[in-house]
Amino acid sequence: MNKVFALIDCNNFYASCERLFRPELQGKPIVVLSNNDGCIVARSNEAKALGLSMGAPYFKNKALIRKHNVQVFSSNYALYGDLSHRVMRVLQDMEPDVEIYSIDEAFISLPAGNNLAAYAKSMKARVEKYVGIPVSIGIAPTKTLAKIANRFAKKNAQHQGAFEIRNHENSDELLSTVGVGEVWGIGRKSTEKLNRQGIHNALQLKNADDQWIRKHLTVTGLRTVMELRGTSCLPLDHSLPTKKSIISSRSFGSPVNTLPDLREAIATHIAIAAEKLRKQKSAAGSIHVFIYTNRFKKDTPQYAGNIMMTLSQPSACTPTIIKSALQGLERIYKPGYAYNKAGIMITELVPQNHLQQNLFCSENIENTPLMATVDRINTRWGRNTLQFAAAGLAKPWGMKQAHKSPAYTTNWPDIPVVTASF
DNA sequence: TCTGGGGTCCTAGGACCC
């Protein structure tokens, strides 16, 4: 049986999450800020209409925000994760074939047929009823086209949040209205290349020369072109999301100069990442450590240090990994610079075997022979700060979180299991 | 001074995504 893809995408997800608890903000402009209140990472439609753009630095837009009385929230990832989970559960109750693509998006495989848009609307209604988050649904023969269909569903009110693209029926005309840079998989660099080649919209990309695309945009680009033509190259991915690398990094609230302070930061990042590592039952083979000065301050001395350390054997043990990471740090640290960001990436993740499980360290950091570094962190930040930092709830190193959200309660009734009737 | 060809593996960096 022929299959099509549906892409379910939550509208302005973080903003919608915040608004769920502040219904009086319905129809009002709101924005959500990134970690450290640095950038705008989510906007309600009203905020978009004011010209506030995605990723824009908060401090540059303060005047505009004040002028229009835009509500501002610091991000609360624990809340967004919880609501995301609820949205996905509603979808999984309705359909067996769900790929959770990101915190606010899911692909679903559906048997091709008539009236798919009507079915999608019932799906949308169910999510909104049980979770309260508005979603848009795009349906098409390929994932890339479903992304575009989703855009039409979202942008054109007459579609009521659900829209289908069918091969050879309406696709070419629609594609000619989509800028090439808006196609999924075509970023800034590729857009420039394509524009120079006279390719400006998705229809032109669809009809582009295969050889040229292969040469200049690699196989990834060619896959995108095939998908625009209706040939599905990106299947639904049900695999358990076992990560291949784990990153923890942060900008500092104020510049950091000394090795002890950087040691604290690196040790903390390792503790956070190692916990995630153990959660997915993996062990790490190598560790990257990096420290950066502030790249936006062009008039101050710039330095970027990074180093990769290979462990003698894969480990999931926090102190072991910290020890290597700190050795790496000593090698890249240069005094006299104002550091603005530090972080680590652990890679070469392998499944834990029995041996490694025996080497396992307690989840509770305080019970491990962990060095004084972590003790110092605990003293400095207060009890349990590590856990809170991991959940994005605390702002170490003098970080600010100016726009406190209200205390949330999420003990809602369980979502009833429904039988799919399709 | 001349100075193969082919294969694999690894790494850094680019590009993209949310």
Next chain:
DNA sequence: TCTGGGGTCCTAGGACCC
């Protein structure tokens, strides 16, 4: 004063081997 964080995939080129 204040510019996020966490991921994946692909490729070119170097190192190394025979």
